[in-house]
Amino acid sequence: MTGLVRPQNLRGFRDLLPEEMLLRNEVVARITRVYQSYGFVPLDTPVLESLPTLLGSGGEEADKQIFVVRENTKPVVAEGEAAPVEVGMRFDLTVPFARIIAQYAPQQIKLPFRRYHVGPVFRADDPQPEQGRFRQFTQLDADIAGSSTVAADAEIVAVMSAAFDSLGLEGSTGYFVRVNNRKLVDAFLAGVGIEDFETARHVLRVLDKADKISPEALRAELGEGRFDVSGDRIRGVGLAGDLIDALLVFVGIGKDTRSETLDALEALLPATDQAQSAVAEVREFLSHLDALGVSEASVQLDPSLARGLAYYTGTVYEATLVGAGVGSVGGGGRYDGLVSRFSDDPVAAVGVSIGIDRLVTGLANLGVEFGTARTTADVVVLVMPKVEPAEATRVAAELRAAGVNTELYVGESVGKVGKQLAYANAQGFRAAVMIGGNEVQDGTVTVKNLQAGAESRAAIADNSEYRAARSAGQMTVPRADLTATVREILGDTLEEKA
RNA sequence: GCCGGGAUAGCUCAGUGGUAGAGCACCUGAUUGUGGAUCAGGAGGCGGGGGUUCGAUACCCCCUCCCGGUACCA
Numbered sequence: 020m021t022g023l024v025r026p027q028n029l030r031g032f033r034d035l036l037p038e039e040m041l042l043r044n045e046v047v048a049r050i051t052r053v054y055q056s057y058g059f060v061p062l063d064t065p066v067l068e069s070l071p072t073l074l075g076s077g078g079e080e081a082d083k084q085i086f087v088v089r090e091n092t093k094p095v096v097a098e099g100e101a102a103p104v105e106v107g108m109r110f111d112l113t114v115p116f117a118r119i120i121a122q123y124a125p126q127q128i129k130l131p132f133r134r135y136h137v138g139p140v141f142r143a144d145d146p147q148p149e150q151g152r153f154r155q156f157t158q159l160d161a162d163i164a165g166s167s168t169v170a171a172d173a174e175i176v177a178v179m180s181a182a183f184d185s186l187g188l189e190g191s192t193g194y195f196v197r198v199n200n201r202k203l204v205d206a207f208l209a210g211v212g213i214e215d216f217e218t219a220r221h222v223l224r225v226l227d228k229a230d231k232i233s234p235e236a237l238r239a240e241l242g243e244g245r246f247d248v249s250g251d252r253i254r255g256v257g258l259a260g261d262l263i264d265a266l267l268v269f270v271g272i273g274k275d276t277r278s279e280t281l282d283a284l285e286a287l288l289p290a291t292d293q294a295q296s297a298v299a300e301v302r303e304f305l306s307h308l309d310a311l312g313v314s315e316a317s318v319q320l321d322p323s324l325a326r327g328l329a330y331y332t333g334t335v336y337e338a339t340l341v342g343a344g345v346g347s348v349g350g351g352g353r354y355d356g357l358v359s360r361f362s363d364d365p366v367a368a369v370g371v372s373i374g375i376d377r378l379v380t381g382l383a384n385l386g387v388e389f390g391t392a393r394t395t396a397d398v399v400v401l402v403m404p405k406v407e408p409a410e411a412t413r414v415a416a417e418l419r420a421a422g423v424n425t426e427l428y429v430g431e432s433v434g435k436v437g438k439q440l441a442y443a444n445a446q447g448f449r450a451a452v453m454i455g456g457n458e459v460q461d462g463t464v465t466v467k468n469l470q471a472g473a474e475s476r477a478a479i480a481d482n483s484e485y486r487a488a489r490s491a492g493q494m495t496v497p498r499a500d501l502t503a504t505v506r507e508i509l510g511d512t513l514e515e516k517a
Numbered sequence: 518g519c520c521g522g523g524a525u526a527g528c529u530c531a532g533u534g535g536u537a538g539a540g541c542a543c544c545u546g547a548u549u550g551u552g553g554a555u556c557a558g559g560a561g562g563c564g565g566g567g568g569u570u571c572g573a574u575a576c577c578c579c580c581u582c583c584c585g586g587u588a589c590c591a
Contacts, residue, residue: 025564030582080589083518111591144589145518156591224589253587328590338591347591374591404550440552455550465550473552480554482547489551 031146031154041391043379047137047159049185050373054161057178059135064115066139070105076114076360078329084142085110108141112160113330113354113370120164120368121361130165130366137375151345151377162370164358169300171369172334172353173307179338179349179371180317186378187387188340190317194348196338198277199324200304201331202297203284207269210289211262221256223325226270230323238263270323277305277320284322304334330354336371343381349373393447396426397509401443403455404434414454414464414501421502423509443469450508452501453493464501467493468508 028034035043067088074082086108109115116136124130137159146154161178163171176198183194204226208219225240232240239245241263244255258266269287274280281301288294301320308318326335331352338349351371358366400415402408415427426448432438436453443451453465472492479485496504 027564027582084589140591142590145587147584149584151591152589153591158591326590345591350591372591377591401551434550436550437552442552444552451552453550457550467551469552476553482555485553486551491551493551 029154031148031152033148033153033155038393039379041393041395042383042389043375045389045391046186046379046382047375050159050182051135051137053182053185054135054159054178057133057161057174057181059133059161059178062116062119062134062136063138064109064112064119064136066108066141067106068109068115068118070107072118072361073107073109073114076117076330076357077110081110081328084144086141086143110142111140111328112136112138112158112372113162114357116160116162116164116370117354117357117368118361120358120366121364124165124366131163131171132165133161133163135159135161151374151380153376156374156376159373159375160370162368164366164368166369167355167367169304169334170307172304173311173313175351175369175371176308176318176336177311177313179336179351179373180313182349182373183317183338186382187389190314192341193385194317194338194340196318196336196349197321197324198304198318198334198336199321200297200301200334201325202293202333203288203301203322204270204325206288206291206294206297207266209293210291211265218256222258222266225256226266226323227325229270234267238267241266270321273319273321276315277308277318278302280320280322281305300333326350326352328352330357332356334369338373340378340381340385343384345377345381345384347374348378348381392449394426396424396448398423398450398452398505399426399428399439399443399446399448400452400454401436401439402428402433403436403453403458405456406454406459408433410454410459414452418452418502418505421506423502423505440467444473450505452505458495458498461495462498463495464498464504465493465495466501466504466508471508 070085070087073085088106088108116134120128120130120132124132137157139155139157141155143154144152146152161175163175176196180190180196183196184190188194201223204223205219208214208222213219213222222241225237228240229237236245239255240253241256241258242260243257245253265287269284272280272283272287274283281298285294285298288298305320324335324337326337332355333353335352336350337347339346340348349371351369353367353369355365355367358364358368398418400411400418402411412427415425418425426446428439428442430439430442432442436455440451449469451467451469453467455465458464467490469492475491476485476488479488494504
């Protein structure tokens with residue numbers, strides 16, 4: 020071991036091996052296509068930002084989670100020398116987007132502007148990979164800047180819902196999106212005399228847990244507080260009992276449809292201007308959702324939804340995969356004040372972020388598959404005994420020229436057909452091409468359908484019988500028919516898959 | 518961050534104050550040009566550091582990582 024560096028990941032960081040990457044690429048490709056169908060254009064920004072850009076944007080909690088990077092390796096700055104620029108790693112894609120808008124609009128970027136962005140973000144919090152909590156994870160965001168209309172909010176919710184639809188998930192049984200508007204809860208709290216911002220935020224945070232903890236625990240946290248399983252004390256909000264009752268009725272009022280829920284909420288709200296304007300805003304938002312054809316099963320109005328990030332100012336959204344055990348897989352909302360951190364010209368904005376890592380692990384937990392292979396090539400060309408190795412190389416080149424994804428076997432088991440077929444089997448190729456001494460002599464090539472061969476020999480238990488059936492699923496054809504034969508096999512196996 | 522529990526082979530786990538095993542996986546071979554099963558053989562490990570002890574994988578402390586809760590969020 021002396022001198023060896025232990026191969027190990029940093030806590031909360033992970034490697035993505037090919038099998039997972041192929042699934043992940045497919046998920047990203049599908050969602051990206053959905054984003055593009057709504058007119059979002061791609062954009063990328065650096066992973067590093069200055070600390071002033073990052074700090075204070077997402078609230079105290081977000082500040083604590085920023086990885087700070089030292090720009091030069093000099094540990095001490097000499098007297099009179101300029102201090103190095105303070106740099107950190109982005110914790111989301113929303114803050115960089117706000118910076119982009121402030122920096123490029125309205126010259127290089129015309130408003131309203133809708134963009135999507137795929138990239139890694141970094142949070143120095145306590146990771147729990149099993150639950151989909153990582154220190155580096157990839158977000159797939161879609162945002163609209165320069166629109167304060169609820170039509171934009173509805174577009175975001177619709178594109179979010181369509182993204183999950185594109186993965187073959189069903190609304191309500193596969194996933195659901197909850198939507199809310201902070202102004203509703205604020206109006207309710209103001210009506211019962213809670214004007215203090217800190218208290219209101221604390222109430223929101225607790226209410227947000229309504230679907231995660233028991234009703235008793237929820238009640239305790241709104242009141243005197245409680246102790247969790249490990250004996251840790253959880254501070255309560257300290258509200259009076261009757262007020263807690265009223266709050267729980269308010270956030271638990273969910274009806275069958277979004278508009279019925281809103282009607283019920285309206286009846287509980289005070290007759291203030293604040294409440295009326297909040298209800299009117301949500302009602303218009305809901306009418307746009309209806310116009311977009313967003314189903315009641317996929318998207319529900321849930322007054323308990325709050326979300327933690329400080330920059331949200333109005334509508335908020337959160338997506339959950341049913342039974343996946345990974346928490347929320349997407350979230351978003353309106354953040355009209357964020358661009359103002361970077362510019363005197365305020366720009367309204369709204370957007371959504373989908374967490375790819377959680378989504379992919381959640382899909383895996385649910386057993387959802389897209390038929391992605393373990394290899395990017397469909398065919399492997401084996402290097403047979405008693406033949407010039409370049410012959411296999413020529414065959415591979417010929418297949419590639421014909422547009423077939425092809426791997427040439429370059430391992431150590433050259434000439435050992437059994438070993439090479441075992442490799443082909445393990446990698447999941449659909450077909451193997453064999454050109455050995457016999458084929459060269461006859462001017463032929465042997466093409467093996469690996470799936471068909473496996474199926475036809477599945478039931479054989481006897482060794483000699485198994486060996487006798489060795490050429491199952493394969494055919495030897497004139498060399499000129501190589502690509503046609505391969506295409507036929509690939510077409511067959513594709514049909515079987517569909 | 519905080520509270521609690523863990524760490525033995527690639528994986529799932531057993532085990533003891535006298536330096537370790539199983540199943541699966543992996544590698545080699547069984548009429549040299551055929552995937553699987555079977556059979557035979559093989560390789561591979563007590564997370565890191567310190568302490569107690571004649572002796573530590575085991576007991577104690579620290580670190581790292583993992584699991585659960587909390588907080589927060591994707």
